[in-house]
Amino acid sequence: VAHIIEGQQVAQRIRAQVAQHAADFKEKYGFAPGLGVVMAGDNPASQMYVRMKQRACAEAGIESFTTLVDANTPHEEVEAAVKAYNDDKSIHGILVQLPLPSQVDEEKVLAQVSLDKDVDGFHPINIGALAMKGREPTFTPATPTGCMILIEETGVPISGANAVVLGRSNIVGLPMAMMLLKANATVTICHSRTRDLAGVIRQADILVAAIGQPKFVKGDWIKPGAVVIDVGTNSVADPTHPRGTRLVGDVDFAEALDVAGYITRVPNGVGPMTIAMLLHNTMKAARRTMGETV
Ligand SMILES: NC(=O)c1ccc[n+]([C@@H]2O[C@H](COP(=O)([O-])OP(=O)(O)OC[C@H]3O[C@@H](n4cnc5c(N)ncnc54)[C@H](OP(=O)(O)O)[C@@H]3O)[C@@H](O)[C@H]2O)c1
Numbered sequence: 001v002a003h004i005i006e007g008q009q010v011a012q013r014i015r016a017q018v019a020q021h022a023a024d025f026k027e028k029y030g031f032a033p034g035l036g037v038v039m040a041g042d043n044p045a046s047q048m049y050v051r052m053k054q055r056a057c058a059e060a061g062i063e064s065f066t067t068l069v070d071a072n073t074p075h076e077e078v079e080a081a082v083k084a085y086n087d088d089k090s091i092h093g094i095l096v097q098l099p100l101p102s103q104v105d106e107e108k109v110l111a112q113v114s115l116d117k118d119v120d121g122f123h124p125i126n127i128g129a130l131a132m133k134g135r136e137p138t139f140t141p142a143t144p145t146g147c148m149i150l151i152e153e154t155g156v157p158i159s160g161a162n163a164v165v166l167g168r169s170n171i172v173g174l175p176m177a178m179m180l181l182k183a184n185a186t187v188t189i190c191h192s193r194t195r196d197l198a199g200v201i202r203q204a205d206i207l208v209a210a211i212g213q214p215k216f217v218k219g220d221w222i223k224p225g226a227v228v229i230d231v232g233t234n235s236v237a238d239p240t241h242p243r244g245t246r247l248v249g250d251v252d253f254a255e256a257l258d259v260a261g262y263i264t265r266v267p268n269g270v271g272p273m274t275i276a277m278l279l280h281n282t283m284k285a286a287r288r289t290m291g292e293t294v
Contacts, residue, residue: 002228002260005150011272014149015060018279022061025286032063033286035119035278036085039097040078040104041071046097053095056275062282065091075104079112086114092289093119093282098171116288119281121145122170130178138288139281144176146273147208147229148183154262156227159184162203166190166217166250167210172231176208197221209250219255228256228263231270 026032035057039050050066057064067081078100085091094117100106110122118126121139129135151158163185167173177189190200198221201207209217210231222228232250249266256263264270287294 002257002263003154005153005227005229005262005264005269007146007150007264007269008272010149010153011146011276014273014276014280015056018062018276018283019060021283021287025283025290026061029290031090032061033093033283034088034091035062035064035093035095035282036088036091036117037064037066037095037097038069038078038081038085038109039066040069040073041101043099046099050097053275053278056279057282060279060283062279063090071101073101073104075108078104078109082109082112086112086117091117092286093117093278095120095278096122117285119278119285121175121281127170127175127178130175130182139284140179141171141175142277142281143172143210143231143270143274144179144208145277146270147176147231148179149277150229150264150270150273151206151227154227156206156262158206161185161205162188163206163208164188164190164201164204165208165210166197166201167208167212167231169210172210173208176210176231180206180208207251211250213250214248215250215252217251217256219252219257219259222251222256222259224259225261226259228260229270230264230266233266233271 022033054064085094094113113123118139121141126137126139129137163180165173165177168189168191177187181187190197201221202223204223204226206227208229212232214234214236230249230251234248235245236248238246247267284294
């Protein structure tokens with residue numbers, strides 16, 4: 001039976017470290033690190049994520065500010081909100097909650113975020129540096145960075161391993177693949193057009209699943225002993241649950257548990273790491289602003 005990688009515990013450890021750094025920072029400089037969040041529209045999932053991030057900031061001693069605009073706000077106003085945070089000295093990190101409404105050009109908005117405040121790591125220059133050999137991005141995206149830490153927790157060597165990333169989104173799959181490549185894994189990226197997914201996945205010493213399809217990866221697709229990181233967060237009907245729904249991953253956990261060497265749970269696996277890494281990046285941004293080497 002696979003070892004469970006306890007994302008919640010690892011995340012708690014990182015959050016405690018950030019809280020210590022934030023307290024030291026405040027004592028040294030007289031003000032707290034600050035995160036500015038821009039959110040457009042009233043997508044319930046986005047609202048929940050923003051609330052969770054605000055709560056996590058408060059617990060860590062990071063001050064969070066939110067610019068909330070309605071779903072019909074023109075592109076220029078969303079861009080202006082980002083620029084205002086760029087110019088605000090009390091804001092060290094900027095987060096644009098995605099997705100943005102259709103009239104807002106996400107690419108243009110993300111490119112406006114100051115490189116020094118790009119705590120989500122989505123600025124094309126940070127993504128470009130992540131992709132290039134010999135370059136180091138200032139910030140890397142929170143979810144895949146959290147996944148890398150969970151893989152490292154297992155002690156399984158990444159260098160030389162066959163890693164398969166299922167999904168190629170800008171926020172998870174693509175940066176995940178680039179991080180694994182930087183760590184010298186042999187990386188295969190799978191997506192909706194990939195042929196013989198099961199066959200490709202069976203080669204994986206490390207599998208990261210991020211497609212948003214409940215229980216898609218079956219137990220007999222997994223290489224015995226593999227590290228399985230399940231990013232998927234899918235709500236499925238469950239009449240036995242008080243809410244009538246529950247969250248499951250992209251991997252069939254019950255089946256995979258018998259085959260994998262290490263596996264994350266959903267919930268309480270990758271999710272808490274995403275928040276922990278956002279706090280970590282905001283703390284890093286604040287210390288860099290003050291000229292500290294981090
Ligand atoms: N835990 C966290 O903190 C966290 C953070 C972010 C996302 N998530 C979750 O992770 C999942 C993925 O999120 P995302 O934003 O990356 O999703 P996304 O933007 O919708 O991208 C999904 C990717 O999966 C691929 N895909 C979809 N169906 C597939 C199939 N049947 N076979 C093979 N590939 C398939 C798509 O391929 P194409 O490119 O060919 O369309 C695409 O590359 C979601 O469940 C999301 O809720 C969790």
